[in-house]
Amino acid sequence: xxxxxxxxxxxxxxxxxxxxxxxxxxxxxxxxxxxxxxxxxxxxxxxxxxxxxxxxxxxxxxxxxxxxxxxxxxxxxxxxxxxxxxxxxxxxxxxxxxxxxxxxxxxxxxxxxxxxxxxxxxxxxxxxxxxxxxxxxxxxxxxxxxxxxxxxxxxxxxxxxxxxxxxxxxxxxxxxxxxxxxxxxxxxxxxxxxxxxxxxxxxxxxxxxxxxxxxxxxxxxxxxxxxxxxxxxxxxxxxxxxxxxxxxxxxxx
Numbered sequence: 575x576x577x578x579x580x581x582x583x584x585x586x587x588x589x590x591x592x593x594x595x596x597x598x599x600x601x602x603x604x605x606x607x608x609x610x611x612x613x614x615x616x617x618x619x620x621x622x623x624x625x626x627x628x629x630x631x632x633x634x635x636x637x638x639x640x641x642x643x644x645x646x647x648x649x650x651x652x653x654x655x656x657x658x659x660x661x662x663x664x665x666x667x668x669x670x671x672x673x674x675x676x677x678x679x680x681x682x683x684x685x686x687x688x689x690x691x692x693x694x695x696x697x698x699x700x701x702x703x704x705x706x707x708x709x710x711x712x713x714x715x716x717x718x719x720x721x722x723x724x725x726x727x728x729x730x731x732x733x734x735x736x737x738x739x740x741x742x743x744x745x746x747x748x749x750x751x752x753x754x755x756x757x758x759x760x761x762x763x764x765x766x767x768x769x770x771x772x773x774x775x776x777x778x779x780x781x782x783x784x785x786x787x788x789x790x791x792x793x794x795x796x797x798x799x800x801x802x803x804x805x806x807x808x809x810x811x812x813x814x815x816x817x818x819x820x821x822x823x824x825x826x827x
Contacts, residue, residue: 579826580685580695581752582714586737587730588701590720591757593620594793596698599718601802602820604654608693611648613685614660615710616700617668622659625652626800629661637663639684640709641670646688653802656692664706671705678745681713694823703737711741716752716826718819721777723759723769723786728776735780751781752826755819759786782822785815 583592583599596612604610614621614636619629627649629635634647636658649657671677681697688695697714699707711717717738721727742749754777760766774783788811796806804813 578689578692578695578715579823580689580697580713580715581823582697582699582707582710582717583720584699584707584711584717584734585720585730586701586703586707586734587722587727589758590701590722590727591787591793592701592720593624593698594797595718595720595755595757596621596696597624597797598793598802598804598816599820599823600655600694600696601653601804602816603694603696603823605804606820606824608824609691610655611658611688611692611695612655613658613695613697613710615664615681615697615706616660617662617665617706618700619660619662619664621698622657622661624797624800625649625655625657625659627657627659629659632659632661635660635663636684637661637667640667640680641674643683646684648688653805658688668705671709677705678709678712681709685713703733707737708741708745711738711749712745714746714749716750716823718752718823719754719781720757721754721773723756723766723773725765725769725772728769728772731777750826753782753784753819753822754778754780755784756786758789760789784819784822787812787815 638644699710796803
């Protein structure tokens with residue numbers, strides 16, 4: 575197996591900027607001369623839409639690779655990244671995988687050819703603890719955890735860490751936490767500052783906690799234009815943190 579890093583962006587909560595990060599970190603890595611594949615494992619297919627494809631018009635997606643063993647239907651060179659798209663068919667896989675043979679290894683097997691071709695494979699996991707997230711974690715070498723800077727987000731990480739421990743115990747003993755990235759930070763509120771402090775204190779023993787990404791409409795505006803933030807707004811302050819995270823991913827063992 576090659577030295578490619580397969581990084582799952584995972585948090586069972588929605589609205590933590592997983593999809594935005596997948597696209598933007600992929601772009602940062604591509605700018606740093608890495609070969610990057612983005613994998614959309616969310617039936618909502620937001621990543622696929624952000625990258626400029628219309629999910630409902632796709633004849634083949636990750637679903638066919640998982641359930642039929644078809645070759646990867648990769649869309650090449652979208653802002654120097656390749657994409658393995660999804661659409662609503664993937665929600666059917668949630669049910670079908672329950673009784674499928676070797677279900678835990680379905681994504682591992684599907685991505686095997688990609689491990690030879692790419693330096694980084696970034697997986698946008700669905701916002702759930704269901705089977706699609708589980709097989710994504712089984713296929714990953716590392717997991718990057720975006721976490722919203724609010725009190726209830728920290729409470730939810732207990733469940734998230736239990737899931738990681740479960741995967742690590744049996745299905746993927748090599749899985750490492752690549753880092754924790756606080757998102758949606760609003761420095762004007764006391765609550766956000768307290769939450770950031772709690773996240774840093776309680777999670778820094780698990781992995782590196784990156785500086786927070788401030789809440790910004792620019793990410794949504796860029797996604798609407800099907801562009802990475804660095805293309806849409808090359809001077810945006812968030813790019814400094816995205817670059818730091820990309821450098822951290824490069825340095826992973």
